[in-house]
Amino acid sequence: MVDFINEMPSLQAYLLLAALLFCIGVWGLINSRNAVRVLMSIELMLNAVNINLMAFSSYVDGDLIRGQVFAVFVITVAAAEAAVGLAILLSLYRNRVTVDMEQFNLLRW
Amino acid sequence: MTIVGTTELVCFLVLAAVVVAGSLGGVRLSNIVYSAFLLGGVFMAVAGLYLLLNASFVAAAQVLVYVGAINVLILFAIMLVNKREDLKAIANLTTRRVVSAGVCLGLLALLVRVVVTTPWNLPGPAAVGEEATARIGEHLFTDYLLPFELASVLLLMAMIGAIVLARRDVLATDVVTGEVADQGLIEKSSTPLLLERPSS
Numbered sequence: 001m002v003d004f005i006n007e008m009p010s011l012q013a014y015l016l017l018a019a020l021l022f023c024i025g026v027w028g029l030i031n032s033r034n035a036v037r038v039l040m041s042i043e044l045m046l047n048a049v050n051i052n053l054m055a056f057s058s059y060v061d062g063d064l065i066r067g068q069v070f071a072v073f074v075i076t077v078a079a080a081e082a083a084v085g086l087a088i089l090l091s092l093y094r095n096r097v098t099v100d101m102e103q104f105n106l107l108r109w
Numbered sequence: 110m111t112i113v114g115t116t117e118l119v120c121f122l123v124l125a126a127v128v129v130a131g132s133l134g135g136v137r138l139s140n141i142v143y144s145a146f147l148l149g150g151v152f153m154a155v156a157g158l159y160l161l162l163n164a165s166f167v168a169a170a171q172v173l174v175y176v177g178a179i180n181v182l183i184l185f186a187i188m189l190v191n192k193r194e195d196l197k198a199i200a201n202l203t204t205r206r207v208v209s210a211g212v213c214l215g216l217l218a219l220l221v222r223v224v225v226t227t228p229w230n231l232p233g234p235a236a237v238g239e240e241a242t243a244r245i246g247e248h249l250f251t252d253y254l255l256p257f258e259l260a261s262v263l264l265l266m267a268m269i270g271a272i273v274l275a276r277r278d279v280l281a282t283d284v285v286t287g288e289v290a291d292q293g294l295i296e297k298s299s300t301p302l303l304l305e306r307p308s309s
Contacts, residue, residue: 009122050155072245076263
């Protein structure tokens with residue numbers, strides 16, 4: 001079961017790295033007070049998911065590589081998300097003149 | 110261990126160290142410009158990991174889209190909104206940090222447990238290696254054709270949406286009557302709309 005130490009880098013090594021990266025992204029997402037940094041944390045989490053997909057595609061699905069196709073789609077959606085997110089951030093900044101997440105409470109009960 | 114395996118292992122360890130250190134610095138550094146550049150380094154290192162996994166096309170796409178587009182977009186956003194502001198102190202900040210770190214460590218422990226204890230179906234089929242790019246093309250134009258076309262529509266929608274959201278202009282003439290619009294509106298378009306009024 002734990003013989004993956006011998007033949008590093010194995011599937012498990014990539015999955016562990018992706019898990020660590022995802023957790024760092026979640027922590028940054030919760031704790032950032034700058035709205036731009038929140039978007040950067042989201043990109044980190046998307047990259048962690050992509051590493052997972054690529055590792056599975058290479059080690060478990062070696063002949064069909066469906067994971068790589070999924071990763072391409074994830075990259076596409078990430079680009080769209082970044083563009084729209086930064087546009088929202090820009091218009092929010094013009095209206096509130098701050099990027100502090102604690103000040104964005106327009107929709108809060 | 111063969112020399113090929115050792116080289117691969119060393120490359121993996123270096124790239125993993127860059128990814129982890131860069132992302133930690135990206136979320137912790139106080140200067141957000143440094144964070145953005147560290148994020149570019151993380152994206153490059155992830156592209157290197159893709160190369161280790163025999164995925165040259167996705168690695169190139171990662172460099173082009175993440176480093177070339179998203180990171181540059183983030184840098185532009187930082188330049189546009191870069192105002193030195195002293196963030197107001199909020200109550201229980203330390204408590205919040207500690208609790209969220211605990212939650213993230215719990216999530217990490219859960220994921221590590223899943224990764225280590227699951228009996229993965231290894232070794233899978235032989236990897237296609239350098240043929241991967243041609244195989245991705247086949248997938249995109251046969252069984253993943255619909256998502257591929259939908260992705261183009263999504264990108265178009267995102268582009269139009271970003272333009273609409275990011276611009277704020279007041280028409281100089283009224284569309285219906287053709288009269289010159291209220292000059293005050295045009296002047297107001299350069300002032301913030303939603304600033305909090307001083308509480309009366």
